[in-house]
Amino acid sequence: MVTIKEIARELGLSTTTVSNVIHGKSWEVSPATVRRVEEALDRCGYVPNIVARNLAQKESRIVGVALKASPEKSGNLIKDPFFSVVIGAIERQIRLAGYYMMLYISENTDEIIRQASSWNVDGLIVVGLVDDDGRWVEERFKKPVVCVDNCSEEGLRHFVNIGLEDEQGGYLAARHLTELGHRKIAFLTNVLGAVELARLRGFCRALSEAGIEYQEKDCLMINIFHDQVDASLNEVCGRLEDYTAVFCVSDLFAVGLMAALSDRGVRVPEDISVVGFDDIFLGRVHRPSLTTVHQDVEEKGAEAVRALIAMLQGEEVASRDIRLPVRLEVRQSTGAPSGGKA
Amino acid sequence: MVTIKEIARELGLSTTTVSNVIHGKSWEVSPATVRRVEEALDRCGYVPNIVARNLAQKESRIVGVALKASPEKSGNLIKDPFFSVVIGAIERQIRLAGYYMMLYISENTDEIIRQASSWNVDGLIVVGLVDDDGRWVEERFKKPVVCVDNCSEEGLRHFVNIGLEDEQGGYLAARHLTELGHRKIAFLTNVLGAVELARLRGFCRALSEAGIEYQEKDCLMINIFHDQVDASLNEVCGRLEDYTAVFCVSDLFAVGLMAALSDRGVRVPEDISVVGFDDIFLGRVHRPSLTTVHQDVEEKGAEAVRALIAMLQGEEVASRDIRLPVRLEVRQSTGAPSGGKA
DNA sequence: TTGTACGCGTTATCAA
DNA sequence: TTGATAACGCGTACAA
Numbered sequence: 158m159v160t161i162k163e164i165a166r167e168l169g170l171s172t173t174t175v176s177n178v179i180h181g182k183s184w185e186v187s188p189a190t191v192r193r194v195e196e197a198l199d200r201c202g203y204v205p206n207i208v209a210r211n212l213a214q215k216e217s218r219i220v221g222v223a224l225k226a227s228p229e230k231s232g233n234l235i236k237d238p239f240f241s242v243v244i245g246a247i248e249r250q251i252r253l254a255g256y257y258m259m260l261y262i263s264e265n266t267d268e269i270i271r272q273a274s275s276w277n278v279d280g281l282i283v284v285g286l287v288d289d290d291g292r293w294v295e296e297r298f299k300k301p302v303v304c305v306d307n308c309s310e311e312g313l314r315h316f317v318n319i320g321l322e323d324e325q326g327g328y329l330a331a332r333h334l335t336e337l338g339h340r341k342i343a344f345l346t347n348v349l350g351a352v353e354l355a356r357l358r359g360f361c362r363a364l365s366e367a368g369i370e371y372q373e374k375d376c377l378m379i380n381i382f383h384d385q386v387d388a389s390l391n392e393v394c395g396r397l398e399d400y401t402a403v404f405c406v407s408d409l410f411a412v413g414l415m416a417a418l419s420d421r422g423v424r425v426p427e428d429i430s431v432v433g434f435d436d437i438f439l440g441r442v443h444r445p446s447l448t449t450v451h452q453d454v455e456e457k458g459a460e461a462v463r464a465l466i467a468m469l470q471g472e473e474v475a476s477r478d479i480r481l482p483v484r485l486e487v488r489q490s491t492g493a494p495s496g497g498k499a
Numbered sequence: 500m501v502t503i504k505e506i507a508r509e510l511g512l513s514t515t516t517v518s519n520v521i522h523g524k525s526w527e528v529s530p531a532t533v534r535r536v537e538e539a540l541d542r543c544g545y546v547p548n549i550v551a552r553n554l555a556q557k558e559s560r561i562v563g564v565a566l567k568a569s570p571e572k573s574g575n576l577i578k579d580p581f582f583s584v585v586i587g588a589i590e591r592q593i594r595l596a597g598y599y600m601m602l603y604i605s606e607n608t609d610e611i612i613r614q615a616s617s618w619n620v621d622g623l624i625v626v627g628l629v630d631d632d633g634r635w636v637e638e639r640f641k642k643p644v645v646c647v648d649n650c651s652e653e654g655l656r657h658f659v660n661i662g663l664e665d666e667q668g669g670y671l672a673a674r675h676l677t678e679l680g681h682r683k684i685a686f687l688t689n690v691l692g693a694v695e696l697a698r699l700r701g702f703c704r705a706l707s708e709a710g711i712e713y714q715e716k717d718c719l720m721i722n723i724f725h726d727q728v729d730a731s732l733n734e735v736c737g738r739l740e741d742y743t744a745v746f747c748v749s750d751l752f753a754v755g756l757m758a759a760l761s762d763r764g765v766r767v768p769e770d771i772s773v774v775g776f777d778d779i780f781l782g783r784v785h786r787p788s789l790t791t792v793h794q795d796v797e798e799k800g801a802e803a804v805r806a807l808i809a810m811l812q813g814e815e816v817a818s819r820d821i822r823l824p825v826r827l828e829v830r831q832s833t834g835a836p837s838g839g840k841a
Numbered sequence: 842t843t844g845t846a847c848g849c850g851t852t853a854t855c856a857a
Numbered sequence: 858t859t860g861a862t863a864a865c866g867c868g869t870a871c872a873a
Binding site: 158202204205206207208209211212217238240241244245248249252257258259260261262271274275276277297412413415416419420438439442443444446 | 500544546547548549550551553554559580582583586587590591594599600601602603604613616617618619639754755757758761762780781784785786788
């Protein structure tokens with residue numbers, strides 16, 4: 158690896174001069190020297206050693222991106238389509254902003270912080286919940302942190318969060334179903350974190366506007382641990398016999414559910430209407446295509462990077478609670494109830 | 500950020516001693532000192548500065564992971580399910596091996612190399628084709644390189660490659676179809692790189708064993724540029740009227756095709772049988788579920804890391820051309836031809 | 842316009 | 858058992 162020092166020696170110049178040319182401080186260097194240095198740089202294929210540069214400067218230009226894996230999807234989290242799209246968007250924006258991306262996946266907040274500190278990253282983007290470690294993180298990690306989809310109250314006190322109009326999403330989904338005439342509507346989720354609870358609130362609001370009473374048993378839980386998902390789907394399908402429509406908190410569940418229903422001879426939307434959330438590719442190519450609450454996942458990633466970079470450059474972020482809009486995307490998986498179960 | 504120097508000063512010791520304790524070279528330090536230092540380290544929340552460590556050592560313990568994006572999927576490559584699963588597996592293995600992962604996406608080999616050199620990565624994993632830049636890369640980048648899915652002859656001369664029994668995959672798919680009685684079988688792909696050509700060779704071999712003559716027009720090309728994919732699918736559907744079966748080089752295309760066929764009232768597998776390649780989640784939850792050539796994508800990523808780490812530790816890699824096995828996964832999207840078109 | 846010298850945090854060598 | 862000191866490659870005051 159060729160260094161500045163070597164270039165300088167070869168040209169009989171000082172490292173300062175070479176460094177100045179590299180950084181375009183041409184006004185400090187004579188044009189002739191600039192040309193000589195540039196030629197040598199080019200010829201030797203000089204590449205700056207970023208590690209050394211980082212050490213010599215205050216900033217590292219690294220953005221740490223941490224995926225906080227929950228135990229049940231651990232192993233290979235990134236294959237969840239939602240995550241991969243977010244990460245892709247984040248990588249892209251980081252690169253375009255002239256930063257570098259260090260990717261880390263862990264279930265352990267402690268480890269994430271240690272990793273980030275070790276690399277001296279300028280800032281951190283955390284995808285997934287930091288739950289209630291917010292305060293603790295802020296104490297130990299003094300640099301800017303942006304979260305994606307951590308809308309817990311505790312989290313918001315400590316970080317900027319990029320979230321969604323989740324309540325509105327749940328509302329739109331349920332209102333669509335009540336407007337179609339459904340009265341027996343289930344809510345399907347795997348956990349009830351802050352995000353899911355917000356969607357559930359909107360869901361209940363729409364039901365209540367339609368004069369429908371939500372009961373706790375209308376909330377179906379699906380177990381997505383790998384070896385239990387089939388049994389769980391089986392149970393869910395059974396309980397859905399009492400309903401004419403179901404709202405799933407993610408397209409992934411919705412499509413999996415539609416497949417399970419189809420295997421049991423239950424037709425969508427004739428026998429039961431299904432609404433998803435996210436609007437990922439999976440739902441668009443499924444047949445019947447999935448009616449879903451659309452969110453712009455790429456924009457979410459981009460927004461996270463934008464907020465972080467702004468903070469890195471000392472700008473005050475207008476809001477610590479950024480919420481991207483959602484909209485309903487009506488496709489084939491929803492229709493009027495057939496009357497049989499009403 | 501608390502440094503070794505600060506700890507040393509506070510304890511009235513030298514940095515060497517502290518460093519020795521950190522690295523567990525306890526035999527060089529008295530037990531009492533070890534305890535004192537460890538206590539201080541813990542109390543101050545010391546975290547080693549990896550950047551400084553890298554500079555002081557020969558190795559960086561960074562593995563660069565580059566996605567070489569092709570222009571048509573550029574933008575957000577990682578959302579391709581295949582890529583995200585590979586990356587997920589790679590990240591995991593790198594982490595478990597005690598290395599760090601630097602992710603970079605670019606269409607430009609030059610930039611990938613510059614990036615890798617800049618960070619002084621110990622080795623590089625390139626996913627996607629390096630085409631014919633192989634020789635050029637090897638000249639400029641002196642560290643170990645492992646490719647995934649670059650089975651071009653030129654590539655193999657320069658790097659270890661983790662590939663697949665592609666020929667066998669194409670063969671299994673086509674033989675399955677001929678055994679079902681199909682005689683009119685199309686081959687669908689977006690490009691004809693080394694990987695696709697190998698699959699096509701196997702495809703032709705099976706056809707020929709069944710006494711079927713392959714003609715060039717049997718190879719249908721699909722255009723996956725975002726705004727042209729619908730028109731292209733339309734054309735493909737039209738041309739498929741002459742066939743009773745089609746083998747797609749990727750599940751992504753197969754599922755997209757099945758959706759398009761379904762929209763046109765063409766039934767799978769009654770009117771046409773469809774076989775995919777990859778065996779991703781998408782095909783498993785689609786109904787009819789997709790008959791496909793299974794590959795273990797996670798294993799591919801893991802194998803790539805394993806090979807690279809072996810090279811980093813100075814082991815000679817047994818083979819430069821590692822090919823993972825494939826197998827046929829028969830599901831619902833294939834059946835006997837209905838006879839109408841035979 | 843160019844050069845000298847120091848510091849960034851760590852590891853490694855060698856002497857005490 | 859411990860400590861001084863040099864080195865890693867770069868950026869930057871400050872001096873020439």
